[in-house]
Amino acid sequence: MKQMTIIVPCYNEQAAIPLFYQRLKKILGNYVDEYAGHQWDLLFVDDGSTDDSLTQMERLQVSDPEHVHFLSFSRNFGKEAALYAGLENADAEYVGVMDVDLQDPPELLPQMITYLDSGDYDTVATKRDSRKGEPIVRSFFSKMFYKLINRISQTPIPEGARDYRLMNRKVVDAVLAMPEVNRFSKGIFNWVGFRTKVLTFDHQERVAGETHWSFKQLVSYSFEGIMDFSDKPLTIASVVGGASFVLSIFSLIFIVIRALVFGDPTAGWPSLVSIILMIGGIQLFCLGIAGKYIAKIYLEVKQRPVYITREQK
Structure with missing residues (x-):
């Protein structure tokens, strides 16, 4: 039995x-x-x-x-x-x-x-x-x-x-x-x-x-599941960071050529600021993903109990 x-x-x-x-x-x-x-x-x-x-x-x-x-x-x-x-x-x-x-x-x-x-x-x-x-x-x-x-x-x-x-x-x-x-x-x-x-x-x-x-809790739980069983978000962050780096090189080449051919006009600083903000945003996004994984490591290494029992029968 x-x-x-x-x-x-x-x-x-x-x-x-x-x-x-x-x-x-x-x-x-x-x-x-x-x-x-x-x-x-x-x-x-x-x-x-x-x-x-x-x-x-x-x-x-x-x-x-x-x-x-x-x-x-x-x-x-x-x-x-x-x-x-x-x-x-x-x-x-x-x-x-x-x-x-x-x-x-x-x-x-x-x-x-x-x-x-x-x-x-x-x-x-x-x-x-x-x-x-x-x-x-x-x-x-x-x-x-x-x-x-x-x-x-x-x-x-x-x-x-x-x-x-x-x-x-x-x-x-x-x-x-x-x-x-x-x-x-x-x-x-x-x-x-x-x-x-x-x-x-x-x-x-x-x-x-x-x-x-709640919907917010379900979204948070979904992110927990993704990060617990996949390291792909870190790969995505690396790819996005690498792509932004390559784009910045092309942008730099474009700016240098334009300056040699047309001079160095002060006009265009808004676009430059936009590029800086875009790259900064990508960096923060990638750091945020890495930070989530580091936070999980932090919680694990503390080795706190999963739960504490108050009463049992």
Whole structure:
């Protein structure tokens, strides 16, 4: 009989937590216990919520201590830290990751378990087949992100990929062997490899509440993913810097020839100032890219913990 733990990161999800538990209890209770013969539990990770999310977790843990466990952070460390904490604290043979808002359909779990039980796969991942119902602007930029990162990174990430997946112990241990502070789990899961089965599903609406990801946060998260799995931005900065240097040489030759042929008129200083500003802007742009990578190095070498636990049951 195998043990399965489902990790559920939560941040201000007091309304969704009991609904998530009821649905998972019904699905896993009917399938896992009765047919597959596995033991299962849920590990809620409270990412420093400011509402009653932790209270909901405590109530569920008291009412069902066999199937519900939780850990609570000392403050908000972000979803990536919550995922890592869950993986570190799950010692089961099968470990899954799901969002509490039920946008990851739990009805896929029996199928995912079957694939792992077959021994043909080490992990079962998921991706959305369509983004119907999602805001058009967010959907457009999401597609552009996946196109860009798959073009410049050696680690392919399928468009619409979700964190929702079920892994065996080998995959979990491989992910935990990467204790980096700057984490982009979608990339890490694909980087470690292993035999993977991908299941698709249509866009699901949240069961309760509203998303905590603003457009600005999603853009920032996208940049994190690009920089964590590609050094191409540094190459681009070098190319842009080299190109601007070559253009400046041609501009200098042009200015010298013009001065020899037509003299040295004072007219034209606006264009000269524009060129200086343009080159200066390119330099600052390139320095900004290099600075982002240096900042990541700075965060890693300090070796601060990915998260701090305040309470655990």
